[in-house]
Amino acid sequence: MWILWAVTLLWAASFSLIGEFLAGQVDGYIAVFIRMVLAFLLFIPLWRPRRINLVKQCQLAAIGALQIGVMYLFLYHAFLYLSVPEVLLFTIFTPLYITLLDELLYQRRRLPLRWWLATAIAVVGAAIIRFDDLSDSFWYGFLLIQAANLCFAAGQVFYKRLELGDERNQLHLFALFFFGATLVTGLAMLSFANFQLVPQQPLQWFILAWLGLVASGLGYWAWNIAAKRVNVAQLATMNNMLIPAGLLINYLFWQQAVVWPRLIIGAAVLAFAVWLASSPRPTPSN
Structure with missing residues (x-):
């Protein structure tokens, strides 16, 4: 679990950098493609494809393409129809998708009720923090965000x-994950990017290098490694811990306004959900 907590803090800080230095200045599709290329290059020296068969190599590349590439494609399209608060609000359903997909696809027995309860509580806790007024025509954007949530959940x-x-x-195979992600984000960049918004300032390139090598490269590797160590409910509930962590980082470093009662109550509810998910399962299987 400590790896999931560490990556959550890492990603929270990274989202803060995106909001302060890249959003509106560098096209999102270009930024994501650069990040995936850098992450791919980070793992290339370690790549040993002969360690698994060709079928699993293709599966791993497809997972990276889905979890990052297709997910970002839906996510950035959603910004055409939603405000930033609405996007953040609609991402809170990811824990439900993780639990549902795992049970439908892999579980021979039904998951423990407390794991489902923990997942639902994680959604409620995030909603307490992020709920805001919605625009009159948000449904199309809502569906796009749910598609992004499903891609991210399915990849995990x-x-x-x-x-x-x-x-x-x-570790020796993870380059394949970013190979798939690089292919999809590259196609998305060629199809949708505004090439007038390319990174130009040294600070922007430095932040992209950090995001690509550390937040994306090491971050996604560590998160997926940790996903194999924990049960599905722990993985699901931790997906929403990024919301209070990100708000807290934004306040500490950029003095952005925070509604403290909602943040404290919502974070406490999320923490309870994670604790409930960590309860031992009555059977040895995770």
Whole structure:
């Protein structure tokens, strides 16, 4: 679990950098493609494709394409129809999708009721923090965000259940994950990017290097590694811990306004959900 907490803090800080230095200045599709290329290059020296068969290599590349590439494609399209608060609000359903997909696709027995309860509580806690007024025509954007949530959730579940050997073996294979992500984000960039908004300032390139090598490269690797260590309810509930962590980072470093009662109550509810998800399962299988 400590890896999920560490990556949550890392991503919270990274989202803050995006909001302060890249949003509106660098096209999102270009930024994501650069991040995926850098992450791919980070793992290329470690790549040992002979460690698994060709079918699993293709599956791992497809997981990266889905979890990051297709997810970002839906996410950025949603910004055409939604405000930023609405986008953040509608991402809170990811824990439900993780739990649902895992049970439908992989579980021979039904998941424990307390895991479902923990997942639902995580959604409620995030809603307490993020709920705001909605625009009159938000449904199309809502559906796009749910498609993005499903892609991100499915990628996590598929990686958790894909047999890749021990963690050292996964390290030597993870370039394939970013290979798939790079292909999809590259196609998305060519199709939708505004090439007038390319990174130009040294600070922007430095932040993209950080996001690509650390937040994306090491971050996604560590998150997916941790996904195999925890149960599905822990993985699901931790997906929403990014919301209070991100708000807290924004306040500490950029003095952005925070509605403290909602943040404290929502974070407490989320923490309870994570605790409930960490209760031992009555059977040895995770």
